[in-house]
Amino acid sequence: MTAQQVEDGDRPLIPQPAMTREALRDAVRRIDMPSLAALDKECHEAFDRAAETGAINPLRFFLIKWATHVAIHRWPARAATLREAERIAGDPASTEQQFQDAMATSSRILAEAQREIGL
Structure with missing residues (x-):
């Protein structure tokens, strides 16, 4: 688990879990139940790809993606x-500056989350 931080007065709903299938599944179940079916589907697909190829990369990518999601x-x-930010970036009515700002915000959030999971 990583140290908890305070972001704009916000508190984390849960501590950052270990990067294991079960810990991430439990975290998603607790904080983002609508995404649980996608996590399960992608877990099975990653396992199948790993079994087919003999490589662990599909499993690693699955864990990184969902650890980032939880973070x-x-x-x-x-x-x-x-x-x-995603809404603004996808809105055709957004100005170029709004789009650039939204992309910078998205990049910052993803980088923060990946630092939290140790990447």
Whole structure:
């Protein structure tokens, strides 16, 4: 687990879990239940790809993706900021500056989350 931080007065819903399938599944179940089916589907797909190829990379990529997801969503303000940045970036009515700002915000949030998981 990583040290908890305070982000804009926000508190994490849960501590950052270990980067294991079960710990991440439990975390997603607790903080982002609508994504649980996607996690399960991607877990099975990663396992199948690893079995087919004999490589562990599909499993590692799965764990990194979902650990990052949890690192973002355990902080409600961080998750809301990312959703808003994604909305702005995908809005054809956004100006170029709004798009650039939204992309910078998304990149910052992803970098913060990846630092939290040790990447």
